[in-house]
Amino acid sequence: MSETDPARGPSVRAVPEGDNRERMICAECGFILYDNPKIVVGSVARLGERILLVRRSIDPRRGFWTLPAGFLELNESTNSGAEREAWEEARARIEIEGLLAIYDIPRISQVQLVYRARLLDDKVEPGPESLEVGLFLWDEIPWPQIAFPSVRWALQHEREARSSRDFTTRLNPPGF
């Protein structure tokens, strides 16, 4: 696969017959790439008052802290996806409690589903996409080193849900 020529594959932009918008098409074989937004699944997983974060070993935002999260795979339920990501990124075993939030991020064509979860024990360690894992009290969260705005939203929404005992699903903060 290292011989891949980036100019090949679906690289011609055109409107397929019967469609109403441009898609990427392969000039060689006519394959049409119907590219759609992706679903990201993740969790705010707690052990008591501590929250699980992972430090990214990959770009974008290498070295910054994030929640265990990633792309949902084919034929995977969203809560199984969140459990798998916790395992892959932090070797963490979690129990899903409920859907904390849905964030709609059209700029990067993502819909993010973030679950509230309970960490089953403190045996966590970095997976291949993490440099480090940590269990942080609220006042210890490294806010300036948080990788993405939606990670901040989810941390704040989880705290708000617990303090208000309103565990209904949150959406993007106003204005975002």
Place this chain on the structure above:
Amino acid sequence: MSETDPARGPSVRAVPEGDNRERMICAECGFILYDNPKIVVGSVARLGERILLVRRSIDPRRGFWTLPAGFLELNESTNSGAEREAWEEARARIEIEGLLAIYDIPRISQVQLVYRARLLDDKVEPGPESLEVGLFLWDEIPWPQIAFPSVRWALQHEREARSSRDFTTRLNPPGF
């Protein structure tokens, strides 16, 4: 594009370097298709007590009734997508009120986001993917001709939300 050979394009199943699961790869150029679950956006749109349904002119379930819904497009917000689908399928102008439900359907690799919406007027007519459009009172809904289980879930969830005045986001019914 009519000359497309279905055996070409990404048609070889293999695990790309650095990945941990099989993807479809093009034998000619090495293009890797990262296929992921898709997001469906739609709405339960009401005009007073009447609910907008459309009768499908395309497979699957041609001739059956459904809610206006379809795949979210790149760089589109989920509520804009729901508005677009109402226009494309029923020439309906709607105003989104809130997120009614999220249905997780791993068997067909879909996550469906269904909004509650208000229809702005009764000027509706079939778009290219619809045979017919209708505004139905609850007792007039053609239940045996409803296209998909999640359409029934959404209709029942919308009714339940209104009668209980609990407008929080619903999930899959128990057992589904």
